[in-house]
Amino acid sequence: MFQVDVFSFATAVMALLLAGGLLIAYAINRSLTAFGWWAGAFVLLALWLATSTMRLPMPAVWIKWLSWSSFYAAACLVAYGLHKEGDTRASPVSRMVTSGILLVVIATGLTILNAPPPYWLLLGPVPVLVFMTWSTVLVFRAGAWGYGLTLIAGIGAVAIRSLFHPGGLARVLNPPPPPALRGGYEAGSTPGEAIALQPRPPINGLIDFAPPPGLRPPVEHPLIITLFTVVALLALAVALVLRHVLAELNRMRQRSTTDAMTGLLNRAAFEEAAAARLRETRTRPACVILLDIDHFKRINDTSGHAAGDRVISRLGLLLRQASLPHAIAGRIGGEEFAVILSASDLAAARLYAEAVRAGLSAADFDAGISWKVTVSAGIAMHQPGESLLGLMDRADRALYAAKATGRDRVVVAGDLAEAGHWHARQTNRTATA
Incomplete structure (x- = not known):
């Protein structure tokens, strides 16, 4: 057993x-x-x-x-x-x-x-x-x-x-040590004396x-x-x-915080991270960049939504590749993106936006997109006491100005007056013609 x-x-x-x-x-x-x-x-x-x-x-x-x-x-x-x-x-x-x-x-x-x-x-x-x-x-x-x-x-x-x-x-x-043999006798004993087995x-x-x-x-x-x-x-x-x-x-x-298509933050996560970043950098400059793909509806209508998804993914990749250590990027809408750059002035923000704009403009998408895909960007620099909502509103107006003045360009909120005058001259010239 x-x-x-x-x-x-x-x-x-x-x-x-x-x-x-x-x-x-x-x-x-x-x-x-x-x-x-x-x-x-x-x-x-x-x-x-x-x-x-x-x-x-x-x-x-x-x-x-x-x-x-x-x-x-x-x-x-x-x-x-x-x-x-x-x-x-x-x-x-x-x-x-x-x-x-x-x-x-x-x-x-x-x-x-x-x-x-x-x-x-x-x-x-x-x-x-x-x-x-x-x-x-x-x-x-x-x-x-x-x-x-x-x-x-x-x-x-x-x-x-x-x-x-x-x-x-x-x-x-x-x-x-090996056990003692049965029938033997231990050291110091006499033969015939019983020993314990x-x-x-x-x-x-x-x-x-x-x-x-x-x-x-x-x-x-x-x-x-x-x-x-x-x-x-x-x-x-x-x-x-x-x-x-x-x-x-x-x-x-x-x-819950990441956009699956681009790997960037979604809108809610971006706004939360951007607000926290503004609170941390009260005494240092910070800029917000809003980007929007030009004629995105045309891409979806003529080349299909799969082509539009590829364009969005490529722009997300460019934002990640151009990202700085102090940058936070997110996709806040269908074809709309936002970036907040802390410890950066308008010149650094413009260079960042121009690098992304040039990268998308040089991209080759094939598959039915026979024209150059471009992006417009608006930049605003944070002002003392300004909320994130106010900062993004100014960047959004700069983005609208970039769209209105021909697209495929970067406009800074401080240049809005000049951009508006340029747009007015173009409108008058077209009306006169």
Whole structure:
């Protein structure tokens, strides 16, 4: 008959419950791709926990293979889940296969040599440590320092667990003295004197889980390790859930504040950010630029809405590329955009707007747009005590003047009088003709 350590069995049940929780979370939100893989990892950990302390009356090599293979496969699924989630760019498949071959080689060697239980501890940690060390190098190269430090902590935990396990490598490095033979006599005794027989050694588990002899009850050692395992599993599950909850909240916040087509702020988010920026820069100059694509309705009517979307996306890209460290850009309407430049005067704002205007004018859209696509811009500089609404109203009047005086130009609010006189002269000249 085989025996199973009750605490390890309870921990295995806990791991299965955690796997079920991850599967439920994945069923509710399919975007949590890694949760499905991590649920499989917890199932494999439960299998390892249930079999690693199993006591058998005779050697069962296939159970040792199954137990340590489950331990290794759980580590692989955690890494692959991170890759599928997009947190690590390099696929871990090659590392999984290579380290898996190492596991098979070690297991085959131990089986052929009929190695005692302490040596079987090599089967789990060695391939896992090779896999984790290899992964750490790639993670650090990718700049993911958080994952790299986590992997280093995991490597340390596995290494310490392997070295100081009372039935594992510690026994290999410092084997206990051989027991006295029955029928012999101890030093200092006389032949024929009765001696105490050595107690029968306990039946070994897959990793010789029995505690070292002493006054402690036999349950103490497995209980401590099991409690640590339960706490570790719970901490890992909570960390994974919190990580994805925070990531989902961040994605929701971005979706609520970002224009999907251009990647810029939407109107509400721009106005909130611009108002905050004006409050921060009361003593420094700040300018608002309003931009509007010229003849945008003509683009949609003659070339289709897909062409119009490409023009909007290109203007959004130009605004991001020309963006300064102190600039905030947003799409505030269909073809209308706004930028606030703090710590910038009118000259800097004009240069920014001219760069965007020239970039769109030089763009080649093909696909039915046979004319040059242009944009008009209006600029206003913040005045002491002026609200964001008043500032944007002045920039909007400058934009209207740019539209009225021929489009494809930048007009500053201070030049409105000159622009109005120019427009009046053009109107009179047309009427006279």
